[in-house]
Amino acid sequence: MMDVAAMAGVSQATVSLVLNGSPGAKLADATRQRVLDAAHKLGYRLIGRDSRGASGMQSTVVFIADELSTDPWMALAFQGVRDKALEFGINACLAVSHGEINIETVVASQMSRLSPLGFIYGTILTRLVEVSPALAGDHTVLLNCYDAEREYPSVLPGDLLGGRTATERLIAAGYKRIGFINGQQGVDAARDRLKGYRQALASNDIPFDAALVRPGNWEPDSGYEMTLELMAMDHPPHAIFCANDMMALGCYDALAKLGLKVPDDIAVIGFDDREIAQHMHPPLTTLILPHYEMGEIAAEMLIDGANGLRARHNRIKVECELVERQSVE
The missing domain is CATH 3.40.50.2300 (Response regulator)
Structure with a gap:
């Protein structure tokens, strides 16, 4: 729908109104036709509302x-x-x-x-x-x-498997000392992503070091502060797994302040795949929520x-x- 909107020069909301056939939408005929033409050129599949509807099924x-x-x-x-x-x-x-x-x-x-x-x-x-x-x-x-x-x-969401996948990606790249900035304590996602992190370490015979795990709050400020704490350790991590992309954003800022480059000096991986992840410098490796x-x-x-x-x-x-x-x- 984003591609159709861009080609037709309209908003995504307008595309939705046209393609869903909303009868109350006050749109010019020329606008409707631009949207339909763009959808056709891009191969957008127009779903027939009644194509799979069962007879008598509630609507x-x-x-x-x-x-x-x-x-x-x-x-x-x-x-x-x-x-x-x-x-x-x-x-x-x-x-x-x-x-x-x-x-x-x-x-x-x-x-x-x-x-x-x-x-x-x-x-x-x-x-x-x-x-x-x-x-x-x-x-x-x-x-x-x-x-x-x-x-x-x-x-x-498979948060536990996701936490394991993120950590194993870093291990596969050759990193063994991996910091983890977790989200708010008491939240299921934070608990499961930490479990996945620990499972990946155990499966690869890497000892768990509690000092490498820092509590965040899902926001950039905690990613920033916890990264500074991790990098101030006598033996700082060589990679950091942030439990969401917003904390990874703060992590990037802290590393830049320390004069460290991602991924040349340290690798970073996030979680959620927010839109901002692809626009970070460098673009962030992450997992889709x-x-x-x-x-x-x-x-x-x-x-x-x-x-x-x-x-x-x-x-x-x-x-x-x-x-x-x-x-x-």
Whole structure:
């Protein structure tokens, strides 16, 4: 959609309105035609809304997010839900509950009048949740969260495997003394990425050194401060794994202050694959946080469940793919 928007000289929102056939969109005919022409030239596949829709199937998937923020994760997850639903001729709508059960109850009550296919409940942080009674039932899928009793199907990022993959990438490049700047303590993602880091070290017979692990807060300032601490050690690391790209941004700044070049003097790897990662100098090697794919899978699970198909495993972890750039030799 970004490519179509650039070729047509319009915004992504305009592309979405045209390609989804939104009847209420007030757009000039010439604008609509430019978008359609660009889509055709680029080979953009226009999905027929009714091409896979089952006869009599409810027409709406309701996505409830606990919050929206400057982080793109819930927006990406909803986009994945929406795109997959459209393949089946099903609409998707988004509501934000701010984690308040009374809001979730109101949303569920209002949407029940439309006989929705079901609900997808997503959280900005990967975490344990207690599912609202308003969402209880067979037609709810959890996204980026899970319930204690495993009563509900859930889709989660593979943070542990991702942490291992990042560390093994550095080990494969010849680094053995690897610093780790973790995220906020008590958060599932931080716990699992640290586990992956430790597993990779153990699998490669590299002793774990607790002094090489520093607590961050997911923000650039902690990446900056913790990098300075790591590099002030008597035996500083030769590579640094930052548990997210924002801390890697601060890490770059600290290394520049110390007169060190990435990756000539020290390698750095991040996690999340935020848009800024490809624009850093040098571009950051990182791992994708797969919320779009998680949204697609959650929608498929919901649709399959509505058609009587139940997955053997109701807790799916989606691989965080490594993106190679120039911050690791």
